[in-house]
Amino acid sequence: MADTALPAIDRPGPRQVLRAGPWLKLWPVLLVLLALATVPVVATAAGEPFLIRVFTRIVIFALAAAGLNLVLGFGGLVSLAHASLFGIGGYVVAILAQHEAEAEPFGFAPLLLSGTSDLMISVPLAVLASGLVAAAMGIVAIRTGGAYFIMITLAFNQMLYYFFVALQRYGGEDGLQILGSLHLAGLDVANRVHFYYACLVLLGLVLVATQRLVDSRFGMVLRATAQNERRVVAVGLAPLSYKLVAFALSGAIAGLAGALMAVGQQFISPVDMAWIRSGDLVVICVMGGLTVVVGPVIGAAVFLMLELVLSSYTSHWHLPFGIIVIGLAVVLRGGLADLPRRIAGKFGRGERP
Amino acid sequence: MTFALFAEQLLNGVQLGVMLFLMSAGLTLVFGIMNLINLAHGALYMLGAFIAAAVANASGSFLLGVLVAVPATGLIGAVLEMTLLRHFYARSHLDQVLVTFGLILVSNEVVKLIWGAVPLRFALPPMLDGAVEIFPGVAYPMFRLAILALGLVVAVALYLVIMKTRIGMWVRAGASDRAMAAALGVDVNRVFVLVFAAGSALAGLAGIMAGPILAVQVGMGEPILILALVVTVIGGIGSIKGAFIAALAIGLIDTFGRVLLSPALGSMAIFMAMAVILAWRPKGLFPVHG
Numbered sequence: 001m002a003d004t005a006l007p008a009i010d011r012p013g014p015r016q017v018l019r020a021g022p023w024l025k026l027w028p029v030l031l032v033l034l035a036l037a038t039v040p041v042v043a044t045a046a047g048e049p050f051l052i053r054v055f056t057r058i059v060i061f062a063l064a065a066a067g068l069n070l071v072l073g074f075g076g077l078v079s080l081a082h083a084s085l086f087g088i089g090g091y092v093v094a095i096l097a098q099h100e101a102e103a104e105p106f107g108f109a110p111l112l113l114s115g116t117s118d119l120m121i122s123v124p125l126a127v128l129a130s131g132l133v134a135a136a137m138g139i140v141a142i143r144t145g146g147a148y149f150i151m152i153t154l155a156f157n158q159m160l161y162y163f164f165v166a167l168q169r170y171g172g173e174d175g176l177q178i179l180g181s182l183h184l185a186g187l188d189v190a191n192r193v194h195f196y197y198a199c200l201v202l203l204g205l206v207l208v209a210t211q212r213l214v215d216s217r218f219g220m221v222l223r224a225t226a227q228n229e230r231r232v233v234a235v236g237l238a239p240l241s242y243k244l245v246a247f248a249l250s251g252a253i254a255g256l257a258g259a260l261m262a263v264g265q266q267f268i269s270p271v272d273m274a275w276i277r278s279g280d281l282v283v284i285c286v287m288g289g290l291t292v293v294v295g296p297v298i299g300a301a302v303f304l305m306l307e308l309v310l311s312s313y314t315s316h317w318h319l320p321f322g323i324i325v326i327g328l329a330v331v332l333r334g335g336l337a338d339l340p341r342r343i344a345g346k347f348g349r350g351e352r353p
Numbered sequence: 354m355t356f357a358l359f360a361e362q363l364l365n366g367v368q369l370g371v372m373l374f375l376m377s378a379g380l381t382l383v384f385g386i387m388n389l390i391n392l393a394h395g396a397l398y399m400l401g402a403f404i405a406a407a408v409a410n411a412s413g414s415f416l417l418g419v420l421v422a423v424p425a426t427g428l429i430g431a432v433l434e435m436t437l438l439r440h441f442y443a444r445s446h447l448d449q450v451l452v453t454f455g456l457i458l459v460s461n462e463v464v465k466l467i468w469g470a471v472p473l474r475f476a477l478p479p480m481l482d483g484a485v486e487i488f489p490g491v492a493y494p495m496f497r498l499a500i501l502a503l504g505l506v507v508a509v510a511l512y513l514v515i516m517k518t519r520i521g522m523w524v525r526a527g528a529s530d531r532a533m534a535a536a537l538g539v540d541v542n543r544v545f546v547l548v549f550a551a552g553s554a555l556a557g558l559a560g561i562m563a564g565p566i567l568a569v570q571v572g573m574g575e576p577i578l579i580l581a582l583v584v585t586v587i588g589g590i591g592s593i594k595g596a597f598i599a600a601l602a603i604g605l606i607d608t609f610g611r612v613l614l615s616p617a618l619g620s621m622a623i624f625m626a627m628a629v630i631l632a633w634r635p636k637g638l639f640p641v642h643g
Contacts, residue, residue: 078447140628144635147390147446147590151582152631158579159624166616275579279392279454286451316466322458329451330440 025215029207032294036200040193052192054308058300059199060260065284065296066206067253072282073290074214075246076226080278081137081153084160085130085251087273089258091164092126093119094176094268101179119184119263126259127252133160134251138244154275161273175269182263189263199260203297206253211293213249222246283325286332357491362608364487368497370604371504375559376581377588377596378511379552385528385591385641387442387545390449393433393456394556394581395574401426401557402564402573403464406475415478422561423554430553431546439545461571472570500562507558508597515593524548528591528641580607583627589637599638602626 036059043051064086071077099106099115106113116122141152170176182189189195213219225232225239232239262268271277280303288299306324310317380394401422409418433456441449476482481499484492515521523544526534535541560574567573584603588595603623610622630638 072447078450080450140632144631147384147388148586148631148635150390150446150450151586152627155579155583155586155624155627158576159621162620163617166620168616275575276457279450279457282447282450283454286447316462318458319462319466322455322462325455325458326437326452327455329448329455330437 026208026211028292028294029204029211032297033200033204033207036203036297037197040196044193049192052196054304056192056196056199056264058297058304059196059203060257060264061281061284061304062297062300063199063203063206063260064254064257065281065288065300066203066210066293067250067257068281069285069290069293069296070210070213070250070253071243071247072285073292073295074219074226075222075243077142077243077247078150078282079153079247079250080150080275080282081134081141081157082251082254082281083275083277084157084273085134085254086258086261086277086281087164087268087270088133088160089126089130089255090262090268090272091170091176091258092129092255093122093182093259093262094178095170096122096125097178097182098170098176117178117182119182119189119259122182123184123256123259123263127256130255130258131248131252134254135244135248137251138247142240142243142247154278157273157275157278161270161275164270164273171269173270175267175271178262178266178268182266195264199264202256202260206256207293207297214293218242218245283328286328357488358612360488360491361493362612363605364493364497364501366605366608367601368501368504368604369608370601371501371508372559372562373577373580373584373604374508374597374600375504375555375562376577377584377600378508378593379549379555380581381585381588381591381593381596382524382528382548383552384585386524386531386548388531389438389442390446390453391438392450392453392578393460394552395578396457396460397426397430397553397556397574398560398563398577399464399571399574400429400460401560402475402569403468403473403560404557405561406473406564406569407468409476410474415476415481419558419561423558426557426560427550427554430556431550433553434546434549438549442545457575465571470571472568475564475569477565496565500566503562507555511555511593512597520544520547580623583623587627587630587637589639589641591641592637592639595637595639595641 036055039055040052043049043055064082067085068079068082071079096106096115097117100117101115104115106115137153137156141149141156144152164170165173184198187194187198189198214223221232221237221239221242225242229239258268258272261272284299284303285296286299287302288295288297306321307317310320314320376394376398379397380391383389383391383394404425405418405422407418408421409415412418437452437456441452477496481496483495485495485498487493487498515524523534523539526537526539527541527544527548531541559577563573563577580603584596584599587603588597588599603626606626607623611619613619614622634640
C-alpha cells in the first residue's frame with residue numbers, strides 16, 4: 001500500500017551522527033545491565049528473594065522484546081508472530097529434554113537424534129529453529145508488506161499455536177513439563193541467582209550485538225527502509241532481503257528468550273504462544289521506546305511491574321491496564337522515544353508529524 | 354468418506370463460511386475504506402453473543418435477544434468510532450494495533466465484570482432445537498440450517514446494498530479511492546460511522562449465531578478474529594466479493610481439513626492455504642487497491 005500513489009512521508013528518526021564513537025553508544029546498555037546486576041544482591045539484602053523471580057521474568061521478556069524491537073523499532077515492521085517464535089524456542093528445549101528422559105530417539109527413520117538435557121546443545125538448537133521458522137514466515141509475510149504483514153504474522157502466530165495445541169505427543173493444550181534435570185556446563189540452572197545471571201549475560205550480549213548491528217551498514221539500510229522504502233530501492237538496494245535477515249535474527253532472539261523461559265519454569269505451554277502475548281511484546285517495545293536499544297528492557301520492567309502492582313489491587317487488572325495501553329496509543333504517537341521530540345515541538349522547535 | 358458424512362461436512366463448512374463472511378465484511382470494509390486495522394472486531398462479536406444471551410435468558414425469548422443485541426453492537430461500534438477510533442485513521446498501523454489491542458483487554462474485562470468469568474448459558478429456541486432430515490438418512494441440526502440460511506440472506510442483502518444503492522456507491526467509492534470520494538462530495542465522516550456501525554452489527558450477529566453452538570465466554574472473539582483476518586487478507590482488503598469467496602473457501606478448508614488430516618495438520622490447513630495464496634498473489638485474490 002505504501003508503494004502506490006501516496007506521497008512519500010519520511011518517518012523522522014532521532015538525529016544520528018555517523019560513526020561517532022561506536023563504542024560510546026553502548027553506555028546506556030551497560031548502565032542498564034549494571035543496574036540489573038545489582039538485583040539479586042539488593043533482593044537478598046532486603047529479604048525479598050521473590051524479586052529475583054520477578055526480575056528473571058523481566059530479563060527474559062526484555063530479551064524477547066529486544067528481538068521484536070529489531071524489526072519493530074528499527075525495521076518498522078509490526079510483527080504479531082513473536083509469541084510463537086518465543087514458544088518454539090521453549091518447545092525445542094522441552095522436547096529434547098523429554099526425549100532424553102524417555103530414552104527415546106528423536107526424528108524420522110533415517111535421521112535419528114537422541115534427546116538431550118544439555119543446554120549447550122538444546123539452546124543453540126532452539127535459537128536455530130526459531131530463526132529458521134521466522135525466515136520461512138518472513139519469505140511469505142515480508143513480500144506483502146504494510147498492514148498485510150501485521151495480519152499475516154498474526155495468522156502465522158495462531159497457526160503455530162494451534163499446531164502445538166494439537167500436538168498430543170508433547171502435552172497438547174496442557175503444555176510440556178520438563179522432568180529431567182537441565183544442565184549447562186557446570187552451572188546450576190536450578191539455582192535462582194545463577195540462572196538470573198546467566199539470563200542477564202545473554203541479554204547483555206544480545207543488546208550489545210543489537211547496538212552494533214543497528215549502527216552498522218546493515219542497520220543503516222534497515223532503518224532507512226523503515227523511514228522510506230522507495231528511496232532505499234532508488235539507491236539500488238534490495239530492502240526485502242535486509243528485512244528478511246532482520247526478521248530471522250529477530251525470531252532467533254525471541255527463540256532464545258523462549259528457551260530460557262522453558263528452562264526457568266521447567267515448563268512450556270501453548271499459552272505462552274497465544275497472540276495476546278505477541279501483543280504484550282509490542283506494548284513492551286512501545287512503552288520502552290522504539291528507537292533505542294535499551295527500550296525493550298525498560299519496557300519489560302515497566303510492563304511487568306505494572307502487572308504486579310495492578311494485580312495486587314484487583315483481579316480485574318486488565319481493565320486499568322487496557323486503559324493505559326489505549327492512553328499510550330492516544331497520547332504517545334510512537335512511544336516514549338517520541339517524547340523528547342514532542343516536548344520540543346510544544347515549545348516551537350522541531351516539527352510535529 | 355460416506356455421502357452422509359460428506360454432506361454434513363459440506364453444510365458445516367458452508368455454515369462456518371457464512372459466519373466468517375459476516376465477520377469479515379465489516380473488517381474488510383473498515384480496513385478498505387478507513388485504512389484501520391481493527392483487532393477489536395472480535396470484541397464486538399463477543400459483545401453480540403453476551404448481550405443476546407443475557408436478554409434471551411432474562412426475557413425467555415431468543416428472538417428478542419437477537420433484536421436487542423444486533424442494534425446494540427452497531428451502536429457500540431458507532432460510539433467507539435466517534436469517540437476513539439476516528440482519531441486513528443491517519444495514524445501508523447502500530448498505533449492502531451495498540452489502541453485496538455487495548456480495547457480487547459478492556460472489553461474482555463468489562464464483560465467479565467458484568468457477566469462473570471464462567472460461560473453464559475445460551476439455549477436454543479425450541480423452534481430451532483432439533484434436527485431435520487435433509488436427505489434420506491442424513492439428519493442435520495435445524496439451528497445450523499437456520500444460520501446458513503440467515504447468513505446467505507444477509508450476504509445477498511449486503512451485496513445488493515453495496516452494488517445497487519447510493520450508500521453502497523459511496524462505500525465502494527471510499528474503498529477504491531478515499532481522497533477522490535471526499536473530493537466528489539461524499540460525506541466521508543457519515544459514511545465512516547455508518548460502515549463501522551454496520552460492520553459491528555454484523556460481527557454481533559455472527560456472535561449471536563455462534564453463541565449457542567460454541568460457548569458464550571470471555572475471549573470467544575479472538576479465535577474467530579484471526580480467521581476473519583485470514584479471510585480478509587486472502588480475499589483482498591476492501592473487497593466484499595473477495596471476502597465472500599474467501600470465507601466460503603476457508604470454511605470448507607477448515608472443516609474438511611479437520612476431518613481428513615491429522616489434528617496437528619488439520620488445524621494448520623487454512624494457514625497453509627493462506628501462505629500459498631499470498632505467495633502467489635500478495636494482495637489477495639481480489640485486490641481493491643491497485
